[in-house]
Amino acid sequence: LVGLRLKRRCTPGDGAQRYGLPREVESSGPVEAGPGACTFDSRHLYTQKVCGEGSLRAVSYNILADTYAQTEFSRSVLYPYCAPYALELDYRQNLLKKELAGYSADLICLQEVDKSVFVDSLAPALDAFGLEGRFKIKEKQHEGLATFYRRDKFSLLSQHDIAFSEALLSDPLHKELCDKLAKYPLVQEKVLQRSSVLQVPVLQSTTDPSRKLCVANTHLYWHPKGGNIRLIQIAVALSHIKHVACDLYPSIPIIFCGDFNSTPSSGTYSFINSGGIAEDHEDWVSNGEEERCNMPLSHPFKLLSACGEPAYTNYVGGFHGCLDYIFIDKNALEVEQVIPLPSHEEVTTHQALPSVSHPSDHIALVCDLKWK
Secondary structure, three states: OOOOOOOOOOOHHHHHHHHHOOOOOOOOOOOOOOOOOOOOOOHHHHOOOOOOOOEEEEEEEEOOOHHHHOOHHHHHHHOOOOOHHHHOHHHHHHHHHHHHHHOOOOEEEEEEEEHHHHHHHHHHHHHOOOEEEEEEEOOOOOEEEEEEEEOOOEEEEEEOOEEHHHHHHHOHHHHHHHHHHOOOHHHHHHHHHOOOEEEOEEEEEOOOOOOEEEEEEEEOOOOOOOHHHHHHHHHHHHHHHHHHHHHHOOOOOEEEEEEOOOOOOOHHHHHHHHOEEOOOOHHHHOOOHHHOOOOOEEOOOOEEEOOOOOOOOEEEOOEEEOOEEEEEEOOOEEEEEEOOOOOHHHHOOOOOOOEOOEOOOEOOEEEEEEEO
C-alpha cells in the first residue's frame, strides 16, 4: 500500500477494492488496517452448512452496544488496548455481520443491540440470510435484545416480552415474590430501578407443527456485587417462562440464552442449574449486610448449560470469566456439538477484547442441538 492513497476507510469487506483502486484517488484521512485473521474464521469451518432436519444451531452473543463502546471511558479505561478505529460502529458492524452470517444459525439471541444497529444493519443483513428478527428495547437505554430465527425452519406463534421491574410490580404472577421483596426496601428499590428485559418468542417448526419451542433471551444486571439483584431478576424470568411454557403451551421445550453476568460459582447459575436456591446462600448478601434479602426460590425446569462452563466468554483488560450461557431443556433437547471457542492465543493476539479482529468484549456461544 506504499504510496497508495484511498478515498475512504478500508473496512473488513473492502479487501478486493483496497488493492484495485487507481493511484490518483486521494484519501480524506489515514488508511487503517483491516482485521487480518479474525477470531471466528476457524469457527466458521464447523458451521458452513445449515443444520439438517431435527437439529438446530443456536447462538448467544453480547455484541457490545455502540452506546457503551463510543465513550471516552471505554476508549481510555475499559479498552485502552483496542485501536480507536476498531471501536467505531461501522468497523465493528462489518465484522459482526460477517461473523453472524458465517454461523449459518437457526436461532440467534443477541444482547446489547443498539436500536439503530438492529433496524439499519443487523435486521437487513440477516434477513438476506433467511433470518427473521425481533427487537426488545430497554426503556431507559438505547440498547436491548434481538432474537432471530430461520424463516424456513420456524414461524413465530406468539411473543411474550417483559421488563422485569414492570412485571414484578404489575403481574399477579409475581405477587408472592413482590411481597417478599417489599420486606427489603433497599434491594427492592435497586431491582425496580433496573431496566433489564426478557424476550420470549414462541416458535413453531414449519415442517412439523407439533414441534414448538419457547425461546428466552435476557441480559441481567452487570454489577460485580449485584448477585442478589440478579437472583431476583432470574426468579422473575423463570416464573414468566414457566407461565409461557407450562400454562400457555403446556410442556413445550425451552432454550434460555443470554448474558447472565454470573460465573458458574454464582448463586444465579446454581439456581438455574439445580432448580432451587437456599435462603442462606451467600449471594443474598452480595452487597453487604444492609442489602441482605434472604428468600428460598425454586423453578420446575431441568436445565443444562449446552456449552458447558468455558474458562471465559468475556475477556477484557481487567477481567475474564464465563458470563454467557445457552441453557436447554434436558428433557426435550440434547447437544449434538459445541462449536469450539477461539483459542486463548487468538483471544489475546491483541491483548484482550474487543480488538481489530473481534468486534465485542464477549465471545459468541454456538452449539448444535437436536430434539430427543
